[in-house]
Amino acid sequence: MGQLPPARVNQSRPFLHSGVDYAGPFQLRTMRGRGGKLYKGYLIIFICLSTSAGHLDVVTDYTTDGFLAAYKRFTGRRGICECLYSDCGTNLIGADRELRALFNKSSNEWKHLANILSNDGTNWKFNPPSAPHFGGKWEGNIRIVKSHLKKIIGFTTLTYEEFVTVLVQIEAVMNSRPLCAVSNDPLNYDVLTPGHFLIGSSLAVVSEPSLLDLKTSRLSRWQHLRQMIESFWKHWSVYYLQSIQNASKWFEAKNIPQLGRLVLIKDERLPPSKWAIARITEMHSGPDGRIRVVTLRTPTTTLTRPITKICLLPEVETDDSDTQ
Template sequence: MDYWGPIQLKPPHRRAAPTKAYVAVFVCFATKAVHLELVGDLSTAKFIEALRRFVSRRGLCSEIYSDNGRNFIGAANELRQLVKTKGHNQQIAQECADNGIQWHFNPPKASHFGGLWEATISSAQKHFVRVLGTHTLAYDSMETLLTQIECCLNSRPIVPMSDDANDYEVLTPGHFLVGTALKAVPDNNVIDIPFNRLRQWQQTQKLYQQLWKRWHLEYSSTLQTRTKWYNPPVHLQENQLVIIKDENAPPMSWKTGRIIQLHPGDDGTTRVVTLLTPTGRYTRPVSKICLLPISSPLERNESLTCAKST
């Protein structure tokens, strides 16, 4: 886990100065699921409150990795002292001892040790800062926006559900959190409406839609890998599940399709494919489709066979 910020919050009344807040980012090592918590400051007490909210919603974790920040060290010491307190309820103390959290701190001045959560922060923070700009939101509006951003990050496709030609579903981090794919509440498109003409809740949705449009296109581009000449090329195969890039897709919408036909050129390179989707057949260039981050076992075996043959 790590922090990003500070971010500016709208004051309770006009004459007050904007207040600062931070975002606590929790990333699961196993499923890459993301959890965001709005924190009022960098004190130990606020971090423990964020940690308790995280544990209450996601469950108790066995290990936590973090930077060597003073607030994290203070939280670990305070939790340890709480368990050792004689006046603490014996049952709760026993439960904490049985399910104690083992805390791992990175070495000082070694932020590169946390590459997993640093990449997660980078993927969302830079778009969040650009979209938010000089706008300030109230605490509850900012919390709503961060929760929707968390939902977007946890909706990204990871691997096909199956190799069935009629199955277009993909596994996402949201499946590990709620048991199914995460859904968004349908909303009107307010991206092109000026900010000052929108109500407070519509302003939050405008920022959310702008961030989705930026982030999902960038994430799709990272899945279109380009290999050097000394690496085996990416082999497209029939019946392979791919993501279809759509610049106008609404939030939380990932269009998928199965490749049913390859159209290689005179040089043998495939630049056009025919896709089968739940809504029909489409012909798309290879630049408009993306492979999933993790392929199915059948696709990996076939790719390995093609690489050995070449």
């Protein structure tokens, strides 16, 4: 495996180096009620390569002007990119012809876009042809968002306003995910999230009573959108917890819990963008000496959980020279 590119490991402000990708199409409606015409909308995602923060937006076509409009909205809130990365147009096998033409390095559309972006000092870089794994940072995010979004929307057609409302709250959920512990202090339960790089603290959605178990026919339009967000959270949070808990053959002891280690607790009852953080205070071994149950201390209570219900967060690396 090769080394990570400099944009992934060097310190920089959020979205200075970003990857971009499209997903869709999604059916949108011009207005609610009868008489509203249907048209296609597309999800566009910008991923910061250094902080893992995400930015979601909607475009209504695959044209140069449509992308520029989305890029202007993105840079107006996140700042001008120094370098923008994307897949080569020939890799977009499942995309429409217009998208392949737009993201083709030899096309007139791309040359026009590259010239406009270069005026602000933005360099647009393509991954090599037939190498989608070069864009794994944004490919993974767009795949997850797209698959879960299609599940929660189903056959419902949303207006542009409703679709943007759902996407912005999904963006907050994504940017609230814990990345690692802030400190090794046993009394510190703070975690670092992508939201800390954007606003200085973790992002959250407005807390409301759960609507997940109610029938859609009983809900108003805005309550239905809230139910979609909760459904996305239910599916996406499980996926994220599984992704940071490496599954491997049980021939070797890996990811062994340690006293004082900061962990995430798997809890399906939590509302969107809320994470259960705790530290390990005791470890209980079985007859074979293997640790399978731990006692956890949260900021409010003490719990006992099997290790299958916890996910270890990365530890803060300390410099030995500073402690000597």
